[in-house]
Amino acid sequence: MMPAPAGVLTFLHWAIIVTFVYSGALAAYALMMGVLAVIEAGFRRRQDHAEDYESVLESAHSIPVSIIAPSYNEELMAVPVLKSLLGQAYPTTEVIAVDDGSTDGTLAAMIKEFDLEARQVFYRNSLPTKPVRMVYRSRKDPRLTVVSKENGGKADALNCGINFARFRYLCCVDGDTMFTPDAVLKAMTMISRDPARIVGAASFFGISLTPETVGDSGYAGPTTNDHLLGDFQLLDMMRAFVDYRAAWSKLECMMCVSGGYGMWRRDIVIEVGGFSPNFTCEDIEMTFRVHEHMLRAKRPYRIISLPNLIAQTEGPQKIPQLVSQRARWQRVTMETIWEYRRMFLRPSYRTVGMLGVPYYTLFECFAPLFQVASVVTLVLAFVYGVLGWQSYLAFLGMMAFGTALPTTLAISLHDRGYRDFRVRDLIRMLLLGPLDLFLYRPILMWAGLVGVWEFMRGDKRWNKFERNVRPRAAAVEA
Amino acid sequence: MRTLLEVQVEPLLAVGFVVVSVVWLAFSSWVVIDRLMYDRRRRQLGLIHRSLSDPRLADLSHGERSGFVKQLLGGMPTHVLYRLAGDDAIPAWVREECARMSLSAIGLPQMLRDATPHRGARRKWRRISALHVLLHARPTAIHALLRAALADPDPDVASAAATVLQRIGDERAASILIEGLRTSRLPASRIAARLERFTISLGDVLRPMLGDQRAESRYWAATLLRNHVDEGGLAAAIMPLVDDPDAPVRKAALLTLGAMLPHGVARVATRRLSDPAPFVRSAAILALAQVGERSPDRARRKAIASSITPLLADREWGVRAAAKDALVRLGPGTWREVAAQLSSPDGFARNGAAEVLQNLGVLDWTLRGIASGAQPTDEAVDVLRRALREGGVVMSKAAALRSKDEPIPGVEQLLRTLQLEGAFA
Numbered sequence: 001m002m003p004a005p006a007g008v009l010t011f012l013h014w015a016i017i018v019t020f021v022y023s024g025a026l027a028a029y030a031l032m033m034g035v036l037a038v039i040e041a042g043f044r045r046r047q048d049h050a051e052d053y054e055s056v057l058e059s060a061h062s063i064p065v066s067i068i069a070p071s072y073n074e075e076l077m078a079v080p081v082l083k084s085l086l087g088q089a090y091p092t093t094e095v096i097a098v099d100d101g102s103t104d105g106t107l108a109a110m111i112k113e114f115d116l117e118a119r120q121v122f123y124r125n126s127l128p129t130k131p132v133r134m135v136y137r138s139r140k141d142p143r144l145t146v147v148s149k150e151n152g153g154k155a156d157a158l159n160c161g162i163n164f165a166r167f168r169y170l171c172c173v174d175g176d177t178m179f180t181p182d183a184v185l186k187a188m189t190m191i192s193r194d195p196a197r198i199v200g201a202a203s204f205f206g207i208s209l210t211p212e213t214v215g216d217s218g219y220a221g222p223t224t225n226d227h228l229l230g231d232f233q234l235l236d237m238m239r240a241f242v243d244y245r246a247a248w249s250k251l252e253c254m255m256c257v258s259g260g261y262g263m264w265r266r267d268i269v270i271e272v273g274g275f276s277p278n279f280t281c282e283d284i285e286m287t288f289r290v291h292e293h294m295l296r297a298k299r300p301y302r303i304i305s306l307p308n309l310i311a312q313t314e315g316p317q318k319i320p321q322l323v324s325q326r327a328r329w330q331r332v333t334m335e336t337i338w339e340y341r342r343m344f345l346r347p348s349y350r351t352v353g354m355l356g357v358p359y360y361t362l363f364e365c366f367a368p369l370f371q372v373a374s375v376v377t378l379v380l381a382f383v384y385g386v387l388g389w390q391s392y393l394a395f396l397g398m399m400a401f402g403t404a405l406p407t408t409l410a411i412s413l414h415d416r417g418y419r420d421f422r423v424r425d426l427i428r429m430l431l432l433g434p435l436d437l438f439l440y441r442p443i444l445m446w447a448g449l450v451g452v453w454e455f456m457r458g459d460k461r462w463n464k465f466e467r468n469v470r471p472r473a474a475a476v477e478a
Numbered sequence: 479m480r481t482l483l484e485v486q487v488e489p490l491l492a493v494g495f496v497v498v499s500v501v502w503l504a505f506s507s508w509v510v511i512d513r514l515m516y517d518r519r520r521r522q523l524g525l526i527h528r529s530l531s532d533p534r535l536a537d538l539s540h541g542e543r544s545g546f547v548k549q550l551l552g553g554m555p556t557h558v559l560y561r562l563a564g565d566d567a568i569p570a571w572v573r574e575e576c577a578r579m580s581l582s583a584i585g586l587p588q589m590l591r592d593a594t595p596h597r598g599a600r601r602k603w604r605r606i607s608a609l610h611v612l613l614h615a616r617p618t619a620i621h622a623l624l625r626a627a628l629a630d631p632d633p634d635v636a637s638a639a640a641t642v643l644q645r646i647g648d649e650r651a652a653s654i655l656i657e658g659l660r661t662s663r664l665p666a667s668r669i670a671a672r673l674e675r676f677t678i679s680l681g682d683v684l685r686p687m688l689g690d691q692r693a694e695s696r697y698w699a700a701t702l703l704r705n706h707v708d709e710g711g712l713a714a715a716i717m718p719l720v721d722d723p724d725a726p727v728r729k730a731a732l733l734t735l736g737a738m739l740p741h742g743v744a745r746v747a748t749r750r751l752s753d754p755a756p757f758v759r760s761a762a763i764l765a766l767a768q769v770g771e772r773s774p775d776r777a778r779r780k781a782i783a784s785s786i787t788p789l790l791a792d793r794e795w796g797v798r799a800a801a802k803d804a805l806v807r808l809g810p811g812t813w814r815e816v817a818a819q820l821s822s823p824d825g826f827a828r829n830g831a832a833e834v835l836q837n838l839g840v841l842d843w844t845l846r847g848i849a850s851g852a853q854p855t856d857e858a859v860d861v862l863r864r865a866l867r868e869g870g871v872v873m874s875k876a877a878a879l880r881s882k883d884e885p886i887p888g889v890e891q892l893l894r895t896l897q898l899e900g901a902f903a
Contacts (some may be wrong), residue, residue: 020487046603047634049561052641052672059671060704118880120836120873122829124795134872134879166799192668193633387488394491400500401495408502412509419520423513430506 004384012386036247041413052176056189064092066165070157072100079113080212090184095144096161101151114138127159127274155275155282174260176314178214183310200303201263204241207233207315208263214312221420231333232440233315242410245305253356254303259283260313281332286339291352323447331453333364368448404433526550527873547575549686556583577614593623606638613642628658636664644672659698700730704737712742720746727756736765744769748785756794767804783812787819790830810838817861832869848887863896
């Protein structure tokens with residue numbers, strides 16, 4: 001043990017106590033969310049089993065949906081994604097694919113696969129966007145419109161798609177996300193129960209290193225990735241959607257309708273001025289803006305999160321790519337919180353102001369800083385002998401298993417609802433839970449710090465990660 | 479300080495570690511065990527399903543069959559029997575057996591009590607299960623119970639009631655659902671979806687509603703009659719609703735008449751092209767398109783196109799879009815009527831007409847004609863030139879791109895000859 005000055009020791013003592021208090025607060029929050037998630041999941045499960053999806057599927061009164069799929073340099077994924085969208089089991093949909101000025105063969109791949117024909121289409125200019133270069137209609141499937149436009153970012157591409165959309169509900173998706181055939185049906189059935197109030201809806205989507213397998217004829221449900229990083233990301237998403245967002249949904253403060261899959265009511269999106277290109281990502285900011293808009297106007301509304309696993313999106317395969325992606329998420333969270341800081345602890349914004357925004361501020365924005373401070377404190381405490389090694393190990397162990405509990409809860413709730421993962425996948429996921437703290441959290445912590453730094457610098461880049469290596473494609477090439 | 483950490487916190491850490499790790503281990507084990515038990519139950523159920531689906535079983539007498547089913551399902555917990563009673567994947571007679579077994583396990587009085595208005599979430603799901611089981615038992619009180627359930631403020635209960643009523647499928651059930659269109663908290667469209675699936679004709683039940691004082695009732699009556707053939711003067715009864723004071727009713731009447739196509743529908747729809755409500759104008763356009771599409775009379779289609787083309791200049795986007803769609807549906811035979819709008823003082827009308835001519839294939843046809851030396855008429859060339867001008871650079875570019883799909887020689891040169899070189903800027 002190294003001797004330490006008395007001042008340092010006093011500081012370390014207090015720092016350790018602050019660390020324990022912060023961890024305790026986080027645990028209390030997780031416990032509260034867990035209880036709410038159990039209640040919400042049970043309710044949704046029973047609701048799902050009692051639902052008569054067939055009548056919605058066959059009804060002429062089902063609410064039509066415009067699906068908007070922006071893509072930028074998605075040569076590999078654009079066609080499978082559009083096929084999964086055109087294969088939706090739902091009475092009336094249109095698919096608007098927006099090619100945001102790709103520099104690869106994205107547009108050419110779509111033209112070839114869907115037998116696209118160039119057309120002039122005079123559309124509503126409800127939202128300003130970068131100029132449209134050309135519009136294509138599919139000869140194979142009249143429901144498909146492809147818009148080729150100048151590059152302006154995802155928000156701009158979504159706004160462009162909204163200008164072309166004919167229907168009241170918009171399903172905004174990512175160009176690298178593959179959907180199960182019931183993705184729209186599940187969300188719209190829930191929305192059709194209360195279409196006057198539900199203005200936004202999200203649903204759980206998994207992370208896969210090769211999401212296009214969802215479109216395979218032999219697809220038998222989700223599986224783990226047999227790749228540590230991929231599986232940690234899958235568990236991360238499962239925790240976020242099945243535990244936390246379900247609980248937020250119950251508390252009426254669902255703060256993020258993800259860009260991977262989000263249902264929005266068109267009139268509301270137009271009212272708030274469309275997706276903003278001034279932020280790094282568009283999804284969380286839009287959710288905050290809609291909350292603020294509706295609460296200020298004192299209009300009844302709901303934004304819900306559904307537990308159904310309706311899609312698989314591509315997750316980074318390598319650590320630098322993951323750091324880059326998560327740094328972007330951290331950055332946009334901070335940008336959004338800063339922009340909407342006026343809602344912080346304001347009772348007029350109800351649970352959004354009193355719970356949602358404070359949560360994001362304390363446990364998302366400042367999390368990387370707290371985490372780094374905690375790690376440094378504990379290491380120094382150990383080095384200076386303030387904390388005995390037994391206590392140090394006990395704390396680490398408690399944190400490892402404690403942070404694994406929300407993961408176990410999410411796995412349990414998902415499995416009880418859908419029984420879609422194989423038993424061996426369940427066991428793998430459960431065992432990965434306690435390892436999360438040592439193998440995955442440090443990466444996220446580093447990504448968070450990078451994100452904080454990028455936010456301070458005013459960085460707004462998207463940092464799109466390179467597509468993962470496909471075993472099948474590699475085999476074909478060989 | 480040291481005392482605080484050593485005395486208060488450090489012992490707690492050891493205890494905390496043991497407690498949290500044991501909780502994690504127990505919880506994780508339970509997740510796996512629960513899943514294994516579920517899989518075992520599912521295998522058993524699969525076996526039962528396969529046995530029950532054996533066609534030879536249907537040939538047995540009722541008593542023998544019942545005995546066999548009871549033997550198979552005897553060990554099943556009541557809640558599984560409940561679920562099987564509402565499972566569409568197994569034969570109807572098996573569902574009935576399951577319902578009977580659930581009833582004998584629980585008893586009709588208790589089942590009827592379960593199906594009555596509830597308090598609390600647990601009772602709510604029991605109520606829903608009971609309603610499904612009672613569908614097979616059909617006690618005399620079932621309609622009353624379902625009426626109460628449909629009016630329940632809980633949308634899950636109301637939704638289950640609507641499903642069971644649709645499965646009962648008799649006239650009383652239809653009447654309850656129709657009443658529910660007005661009274662239930664469930665969105666009317668969800669109830670209408672169930673009414674659409676009735677196999678019996680609802681004409682007689684819905685017809686009196688056409689004269690109801692409430693606009694909502696008239697709307698749904700007119701809407702739900704859309705899939706009915708025009709029998710017994712049904713269309714004649716709907717026709718007056720085209721002039722209803724309530725705009726949604728006018729729209730519903732137009733759409734239904736457009737589907738039925740009775741005599742005189744074109745006349746009333748044409749009158750509604752100037753309706754103050756944009757969605758009524760759109761419905762009138764759609765009805766006219768349906769009339770024109772099915773009419774073999776070219777002159778009639780042209781007349782219909784002439785009445786629709788002015789709406790290319792409508793102030794509402796939805797009406798303009800409906801007009802464009804309708805004109806394309808009427809086919810290329812009406813191109814002159816569409817082309818006339820290229821001279822409209824309204825910009826929407828001009829570019830809408832250009833878009834319709836493009837989608838009708840008129841532009842490609844003329845280009846192909848010029849390229850092949852077939853000498854299209856001056857009128858056709860003039861329409862091509864004006865349409866491409868109104869359509870803007872993108873339209874000319876699109877025409878050039880299309881010509882590459884189905885090669886038209888020298889299209890770019892042709893467009894330059896027509897002074898449309900802007901397309902290649």
